[in-house]
Amino acid sequence: MNQNTIQKIGFGFLSFSVIATISFLFIIIFFIAARGIRVISWEFLTAGPRDGMTAGGVAPAIVGTFYLTLGAIIFALPLGIACAIYLCEYSPKGAVVNIIRLSINNLAGVPSVVFGLFGLAVFVKFFNFGASILSGSLSLGILVLPLIISATQEALLAIPHSIREASMALGATKWQTIKKIVLPAAVPGILTGTILSIGRVAGETAPILFTAAAFYLKGYPKSVFSEVMALPYHIYALMTEGVYPEKQTAIAYGCSFILLVLVLLVSGLAIFIRQRQRSYYHG
């Protein structure tokens, strides 16, 4: 075989891989949208479930997912930003920083169900928060912490050193420089990281299995110590519990469609913002 033919076959395989990968995305979206959209109605979005989970809506699950996500971000965002500021602006180089970096990397690689077990042992049992919004949010917050840290770090590192030096040269202290010069410039980057984290947290299921989620609750949660329904858990429960699999599957399609649209909108937005920023920095 001559080199040209080999090259053609090789490049043909590469084209096939990328087409296959992208088509998975569209196949998943297509099937879920095609069957999910039929179920969506005003009632589905605004009412609670009725008739043994076979009719009605999923509003409590949507609200629950909103609370859990909000709680996780409130917990993880300040902590993550502070951690990134320390690593990028303050950290004396050396062993300590390496240990923190290593632990962030490893925290990012911990299986999601392990966060659920940690939440169960620490928040639900040890602190006695019970299965609640608080326990679930904290478990999700720890899961998403590495994501926020690395996004913030990337944003901070993208700011030229000369800007910091100019500020210090004018007599500003380190903290004044960070507060007035570095952070404002890093806001767009931190924002995209945050939006991506929202998408991630909203879809996570394993960490809330034993720390927050319930299949059916009457009404909406009253405090941070209430159990909640959540969209991703609701999909799982509809597919694996209950006594009317066919009717439940239809509702699960609807839930999946809502979750997919939410997550794709949120991450699409973040990716779009970042794409524009990158072209801004790199011309």
Place this chain on the structure above:
Amino acid sequence: MSLFRLKEKIIQGVFTVLAFSSLLFLVGIIFVLFKEGLPIFKDVKISDFLFGRFWYPTYEPPEFGVLPLIVGSFYVSLGAMFVCVPLGIGSALYINEMASYKQKAILKPLIEILASVPSIIYGFFAMAILAPFLQKTFNIPIGLCTLNASIILGVMATPTVCSLAEDALSYVPRSFREASFAVGATRWQTLIKVVIPAAGSGISTAVILGMSRAIGETMTVLMAAGGAAIIPTSIFDPVRPMTAAIAAEMGEAPVGGDHYHALFAIALALFLITFFFNILAEIISRRFRIKLGLSG
């Protein structure tokens, strides 16, 4: 002046303390897994636990052999590798070597979006659409099986492998390629003999992290793999990977009982496996950067 400096010191102190939170959580996770997992070994020998072939945690007397679960995890993840390694690396090569600027601007975000699809959606897709399809196509009694889980896990891990491999490829200096073209190599020869070997350890990091992601994935395998705690003999057998066992059983296991501790011990094993993969990837990627003369 001194008040100023004091304030600066305090602020730095606060950041230092907060920065240790990630370390604290990692240590906390390890501590909890050991504390809640180890008690099972008072009642069950480690060798019986790891190599026992029967997982009947609710029988009387119960059996806590996690071998079927470990085998299930590896079986499903290895199957996923057959999907995500060729597709992920193939896509990365396409994006890095063949795509025009415009194609890149479309493909990279699309792959990122594929990565952001929640695992529960993949699980649902596998259960509601892929499994019935496989059942019909291969004429098997049940679609929820190793093959089903492997395919969907592979699809899930593809964007991870692709982005990491693409990063590694982008670090290969232009001069390597130019030198290869200069001696008359075709683009394909350059790719196979120069670019891939140069990015080799970076690509293997991508594969290792893809594997780690597949082993740790929970909801997808919980829904797609069928859930039978048996050692599979064919790709059409259902399996119960470690993550699935934890997720499915922890809700019913009485707190502080043997079953509860056994599930924590499984999580500990799972954590150690993924920890090992992550450290391995870290070491390889550090070497890779040094080899290409990049800063650590």
